[in-house]
Amino acid sequence: ALACGAHGVHLGQDDGDIRAARDQLGPHKLIGRSTHSLNQVRDVEGADYIGFGPIFPTSTKRTSNPTLGLLMLEKAVDASTVPVVAIGGITQQNLQGVVNTRVHGWAIIQDIAKAKNVRQAVEQLHPYT
DSSP states (O other): OTTTTOSEEEEOTTSOOHHHHHHHHOTTSEEEEEEOSHHHHTOOTTOSEEEEOOOSOOSSSOOOSOOOHHHHHHHHHHHOSSOEEEOSSOOTTTHHHHHTTTOSEEOOOHHHHTOSSHHHHHHTTGGGO
């Protein structure tokens, strides 16, 4: 992140300590952390945001983490001290349920990557932004 001048870094659970990353990056770079349980949500001191999921089954990334669902997402939003980004299996068809949890953000990969017209797929998400 430092070498390429990135605005920050996103750390998975096995990617190192948030405090060590903060020491290297300084106070003005963004640091995110992937989380897959409420215990992990509560243990993100020093992070600027978290990714929480997978919310739904996904074929984009192999993972041994169980699908968490909308109820757990809502609990994560309530428990987190930093903004929460929903990840994993989110599509245009299930996005309204994700938005209803009051999540701060969401990531959609499958619908966009598989679309015949990427621009149109992204534009269809505009009402949710």
